[in-house]
Each structure stands twice: as C-alpha cells, then as structure tokens.
Amino acid sequence: MDTLGLLNYAIFMGVLIGIYALLSLGLNVQWGYAGLFNAGVAGFFAVGAYLSALFTAPPVPDRIMGWELPTGVGWFAAMAAAALIAWPIGKVTLRFRSDYLAIATIGVAEIIRLVLRTEDLLSGGVRGITGIPRPFGDLPYEWSQLAYLGLTWGMVVVIYWALERQLAAPWGRMMRAIRENELAAAAMGKNVEARRLEAFILGAAIMGLAGAVYVHFMRAITPEAIDPMMVTFLVWIMLILGGSGNNRGAILGAVIIWVIWSSSELLTDRLPAEIATQAKYIRVFVIGLMLQLVLRWRPEGLLPEGTHVRRSS
C-alpha cells in the first residue's frame, strides 16, 4: 500500500473506531452505570442503521419508505426508534432478575436480524438498502472521508461530554447506587425499576445513533453487517477491557480492540487460503485471551471507574 492508501485506511479505521466508541459508551450507560446486562447490542445498532437508511435513502419501487429526508432527521429517528424498541423490552424484563434482560435482548436482536433478512417490503431482505446519502458526500473522496471522520468523532465527543456531565450529577450517583445494591437503593427511596428503564433506553438510543453513523458512512446496509459476533461480542470486550463505569475507558477499549482486531485481519489475509479460514478463529481466541489477562491483572479494566468525588464549590 502506498502512503495515500495507508492514510485512507487509517481514516477508514478511525471512523469505525468512532462508531464502536459510541456503541461502547451506550453499553457503558447500561452496564457500567446501571448494571444492566444487554446481550443484544447488535439489535439496537441494526434498528438505528435501518431506520436512518429508510428515512434518507431514495425510494425503491415496490418498497415502502425511502423518504430522502435530511441525514440529521435520519439520525434523530434512529435514536428514537432504538429507544422505542428498548422501552417495552425493559418494561417487561427489568423487574425480574438480571438474566432475564440478557435472554430477552439476545432474543430480540436475533428476531430483528431474521426479520431484516427475510422481509422484502421495507429492508430489502438480503439485498439490503443502497444509495444512502452521506454528509459531505459531494467532496472529493479523501476529503469526504476526512470530513466524516471529523463528524463521527464530533459525535463521540458530544456524547462523551453529555454522559460525563450526567454521571457527575446526582443522577449518576443514584444510578451507581442502584447498580451497587438494589435493595438498599429502594430503601433509600429510589424507584429502581423506573430508573433502570431510563438508563436502558438512554443507552439504546446511543447504540441506535451508532448504527446511523455507520450506515451513512457505508452508504449501504445488508443484514450481514449486524453480526452479533462483530457487534455485541466485540463491544462487550471493549467495555470490559477499557474499564466499565468509565467513559474514557469505554472509548479506549474501542480503540485498542478495534486496532488489534483489524490489524490481525491484515496479517491473516496474507496467509495461504487454507490456513486463513482457520485464522479467523485464532483472532477470536487472541481477543478472548487478552480479556482473560486483563481481567486477571486489572479486573476493573485499563481505566477503572474511580470515585466521582467532586470538589466542593
């Protein structure tokens, strides 16, 4: 690869890392703050991606939607749709033990994936949706990529800042208290169920946004893109490794894991074909091993939660 190619590759990676950082931040709201085990990250990502695509892509004969609305509207719709899906799931499962949420979210994510694959009227089945507009898409290729990198990380910074503010507020303290000891939090007057639902919906909306950012970058989407392995599994590893409960940790985890994941792809692609297929599993193995090591030596992740002591003003 020449220098320009390498640079392009780096920008491409940068955008994907930004998208993963958003997912990881969203999961941090749910797991890190509120202790909610969402095993269906891919589902909320998919809902956001498809919704934004349907709002902004040109119409296709024999299909509904395709409204060619501005991208901003699509992103907003993506967040709203992910939140709307999260609401009933949370409402039904959050009053039970935490494993119910895990099972329900896996189930719903799988249902969403299957619906998207088989359904033709809206999502275009396996063919997916194409022709999705991209902000700054009219610029020359390199500039367009660079501008989108800026936009993605702009979103990361805005979400990071907003979440940090929320976490430092009494809201964050209350959420962490609920996570730490549900019984005591209820005895101290916190409405555990309603507050968990709040965190669950907020996290889901951020995951939906990540889906939207992704879909306008790729300009096309097929059900292949929402592989639970690539989305749910990796995002969990990012958060645990980076340090759950810490927003900076969530972002750091996204950077580290994605760099390892994609650079190992570069390596395995050079292997002979018969080994290359097996090398895929080695990548998963390496990531798993890393997680084991981090959990052994730094159980709270690379950047632990810390104590949010604010200086008295």
Added chain:
Amino acid sequence: MSGKPHSHRCCARDNIAPVVAKRERTMALLELENLVMAFGGFRAVDGVSLKVEPGTITGLIGPNGAGKTTLFNVIAGAYQPTAGRIRFDGEEITRLRTDERFHRGLVRTFQIPHEFPRLTVLENLMVVPPKQPGEQLWANWFTPGEVARTEAEVRQKAIDVLAFLELTHVMNERAGNLSGGQKKLLELGRTMMTNAKLVLLDEPAAGVNRTLLRKLEEKIQILNREWNYTFILIEHDMEMIEKLCDPVICMAEGKVLIEGDFATVRNDPRVLEAYLGETVHPEVEAAIAEIEELEIEEGNA
C-alpha cells in the same frame, strides 16, 4: 382506636425543634394487622398485630430467628406479606413499593450493612435525601442552578452527619473498604439524611464501640424528642433497650409474645422461656446473662 388524626409537619422540622404534646391521644403511626410472612411452609412472621404510637421508641427483642428482621422487611416493603395489612400514618401501605414507603417517611436500616461499596462514604450519604432535582435526567441541563444549590446543601448535611459519626477521615474512601462497625454507623447515618417519621433500626449497636454507643443513644433520643422521629429498635443489648425503649415488644417464633414496659417484659416468664428455648447461640446466652445481671442490680438497689 379513636382520637384525632396524627398531624405531621414535614417542612418545619428542619428549622425548629417542634414542641409537640406527644402524650395526647393520637392515631397510631404504624398499625400491623395480623401480618404473616411465610417462606414456603415456614412462617417467619406468624400473625403479628401491633401499634406504634407516634413519638415513641419501641424496642423489639427476641431470640435469634424470632422473625424481627423479617418483620422489618415486611414493614419496609422488601417482602410482600403472605397475609395481613400495614397502615402507616393513616394510610394503607401494604401494597406500596419500598421507595414509595420511604417517601412517606418510613426509613429502615439493615442488620447486615447494605452500603453501596463502590461509592464513597460521602456519596453513600448524599444519595439518600429524597426528591433531589439532580436525579431527574434533564434537570441537570435545564435547571443547573437549582441542582447545584440542592447539591451543596445535601453535601453540607452529609458532612455534618459524618462529623457526628466520627467518620470524617474516611469520607472519600469507598464504603466497601470500611470496617464492619463503620458500616453500621453509615447505616445509621443514612436515616439522619432524611425527614423520617418512623425509623426502623435493626441492631444499630452491634459491633459499634462503647463510647460511640453512648453517643448513639443520645442521638436517638435527640432525634426522638426534638425532631419527633418515632423509632422501632431491634437490639440484643438490653442495657440500650432499657435506657431508650418504652414500650418493649418481645417476639418469639414469629409471634408477639408480650408487649409492655421494660420491667414487665423482662419479668415475664414467657420471655425467659423463649430465650432459654435455644441456648445454643452465644448471643442469646449473652442476652440472658445481661437480663439476669440487671435483675440482680435491681435487687440490690
């Protein structure tokens, strides 16, 4: 139960020590009607009916496993009772959630400390006060001034409570790192962060050192007399029960054995029998020894 409805003044109590004619006949603050809490076939609470008058410190004693803590759990809403009704402050609360009961002025502590381990000691207290505006998701964006003002007040209150409990030096430690006794103090501290009407204290003295214990007793009396807190106090320390509590209720095997003043309860043969029924536990034996000691003291006087 006749008489005037109990009037409560939630807002004034921060500023002035209310002088209330406590002894006038009022409606019971807490009323349990035939409460049953069964775990499978086992009835940990077996048909308890009792009344707690406002302004009292009611002692709740009984051997280990008598069902005292379970009764607290039912009153506070951690368990739904199998049968029976709970009235609090003139309102039926049997079906309310724990947090709804808290907001009506019913606050409890835990026998086994339930701190928030990864929050600091200060945060553990700051999280308690009800209706903090900053707990609303959007308040931090739309009314940051109000949030900051309340936050400063809450912080100051927490700092004062920590000073009283002599926990100032561990203020910024994670609560999970505290010693057992310190955690018990923190439990008590939480109740001081509220405007409670009724406080359920589950063995506040266990594991707390002697000097602080005397201060604790004092503080409970101050809260009771000047702030008009009503208490139910579970304790195995009979000295504390004698000093603070009137009436005293003795439970055994899920039932109320007897209710009366300390002397009456202590001298009741059924109480001794209940304690002697299971001498295996050292805590029970200690309690009996204490009762006997007190009896001897009284005999000498």
